[in-house]
Amino acid sequence: FxxxxxxxxxxxxxxxxxxxxxxxxxxxxxxxxxxxxxxxxxxxxxxxxxxxxxxxxxxxxxxxxxxxxxxxxxxxxxxxxxxxxxxxxxxxxxxxxxxxxxxxxxxxxxxxxxxxxxxxxxxxxxxxxxxxxxxxxEPRIQREVSPEYQLLNTAIEEARLNSIALEERRNVLNEKLAKKERKKKKKKKEKHDKSKGSGSESNSTGPSNYSTMADSEVAEMQPTNGDMGAEMLPSDRVLQMEADERRELEERKRQRDPPIVFKELTDLAAEFDELCRLLEGKLNETETTNLDELRQYALENEGSWALGDNFLNFIGRVLYDKSLDTAAKVKLLNILAIAALKDDVILLLHQDRREHTIMNYAFDIDRHPIEEQLPLAQFITNMFENLSSSEWLLYISEWQYNNQGISNIRVTTKVAVHSLLSESADLQACGAAIIHNLACKEVKTVVFDDVAVELTMALLQYFNGNPSEEHLYACMKALARFTQISGHEVPQLIQMIGPEPNKFRGTSRRVDEMIDEVNKKLR
The missing domain is CATH 3.90.1720.30 (PPPDE domains)
Known part of the structure; x- marks a missing residue:
């Protein structure tokens, strides 16, 4: 700006x-x-x-x-x-x-x-x-727009958007091709300088020199990737560009610390059938359509385009309607937890940026029945699978809910702390996973400094129990990251509140390594 x-x-x-x-x-x-x-x-x-x-x-x-x-x-x-x-x-x-x-x-x-x-x-x-x-x-007299006119306008708008996207991709591709061309010229110049230098050392024109010259000429005659790219059709360039973007995204995912998610949760088809049975006769025509959209998206692997603009109204109806069984809410949350692993779930989440239906419900996790808390926590955990949805969980823009300002990062933090400190072992697993995933994001902001302190206090309280090695490793790794993010307050809290990280030394080799990382920051 x-x-x-x-x-x-x-x-x-x-x-x-x-x-x-x-x-x-x-x-x-x-x-x-x-x-x-x-x-x-x-x-x-x-x-x-x-x-x-x-x-x-x-x-x-x-x-x-x-x-x-x-x-x-x-x-x-x-x-x-x-x-x-x-x-x-x-x-x-x-x-x-x-x-x-x-x-x-x-x-x-x-x-x-x-x-x-x-x-x-x-x-x-x-x-x-x-x-x-x-x-x-001046405004025209309002009249009913004909369907043909709407279709024509839609087609024109789609063509315009495709043209804009194509132009942007073309510019990026041209930039990449120019970069490859510069590299090729630089490589050619280096080879020329090298051959010139070797030629000054000897005037020999023996077979080896002829061989080198021939190889050089053949290499120059062969078309490079850049040359082939320059002759590609615009449609082929777009496809290549999309493939490059996918490779870059996959590379970013490989380079990050792998998040902890829950992929094998339940039988998706069985959960959906049970949800349909529980909601039978209780939905209006629009909500019935939304239920079918959920089937297309979650079960048939259709893209998020299958979800209508009012899809979140259906989600809100099921989650907030007290006349509906808790079992229906649980089934819906189980389906959403699996859907959260999809790479285009971010489009569904962005539908919620005005009403905050999902995040308001998540903020009240401590008020929901324990049966609903687990799939809700699993849903939040699984959103760390993809970069876009995990970034969405860290948004700091606030809205008003029950006379207080909350944000995505505050909701995520509350779900993490509540889950970790609950009496349910399954919820504790979700809490440990969310805190681990948050720590691995390494967000360096003032807001996240406060979050790191809050999560550290929850971790220290959790360490007063006897966590399993798997959960202990995830939590100790998160604690080590928090000592780096908030290098002053977090080490102070560890020393003031305890317990000492060395309490868990000997649990496993990888836990000991994380304890050593924490101790480096303690005075």
Missing amino acids: YPTRASLTRPLSLLRPIRFLVTTPSEQITTGGTVLGEPQRVEKLGDTFLPYSVFLEYINGLGTSKFAAGTYHLLRLNCNNFSDEVSNFLVGSGIPKYILDLPEEIIKTPIGQALAPLIETLANSASAGFTVGHRFV
Whole structure:
């Protein structure tokens, strides 16, 4: 995000481009630039791992809802609000508050109060229509849109999005091809310099020299991968690009510490059949459709595209409706726990970013029956299987729930602590797995420092018991990571609260190695 000079100077200068903002509330700017020139300061908001297709889907959704044509308001729904909304979606944090508060600060000034009626008039007139270029278009008479027109618009939009995605992939591919070409030229130059150097040492033109020259000529005549890539059709380049992206993602997954997940939980088909039996006669037509969508996604391995926009309403109905049996909730959670292992579950999770149906339910884990707690904890654990869903669990943007601010990372932490300190051995296994997976993420933020301290206190309390070697290793490994993340507070807690890590020395070789790592940070 790049704060412009207008957003950082005195109020009067911000009000000068009002006519421009109202007539063209948004336009495309070169990356790193602004309509006012170079930015005075660059604010890093974070990193995102969302795929381009998800971002496009989200942006198009905004364009037909909150930021649809005619919704622009200079004070309450402007470009900064749009940037804040998109930033929260991408990286879990908004733009600096002082930028969002600028309109309110301006209105409080004498000149702002004088211009307030004019601004409202302009805003109201702007909401009555929309702009095309610099020409204001009055709203047409509302009429029912024909299905053929909708299909045509959908086809046009899909073609436009495909064109954008193709162009982006083409640019990336061209960059890779150029890089390969530079490497090839460099290698050729090094070979030439080497042969030139060897030639200066001897004037011999014997068989070995001829052989070297021939090999060099043959190598130059053979097409390289880069040359073949340059002759590829655009469709082939897209396929190659997608394959490269998959390989890069798999490489990242191989390089990370493998998360602890639960893959062999239950018979998925049997769980779904039982869920259908328990919900028979209790669902409306839409919810019955949602149940079939769940079958397609979970059992038939269809992509997340099979899930409708109102799918989470069905999930919320089953989880929150007290008239339904606990058994139905358990069956649904068991299915979701298996579905969490899918690489496209992130698309389902992003449907929940407004209502927070899933995470609000997870935050209340201590209030649910013990039968529901286990599959819920397994669902959270299995979301660490894929990079995108594991990053989603760490989002720090807050929302209000029961008069308190909570976030994804807070919910994940609560589920981990509650599970680890429960009396159920199965829940303890989930708690140990979640804490291990969190520690292996190695998130270096102030928020995660606090989380590391909270999880450390839970680990130390858990160590007062007699954990199994498997759970002890996962927890001791997490503790060693936390001493690195929060190098001051965590070691202090270990020494103040105890027990001493050496209490478990001799349990196994790998546990002893983790104990040594912890002791390195203790004074």
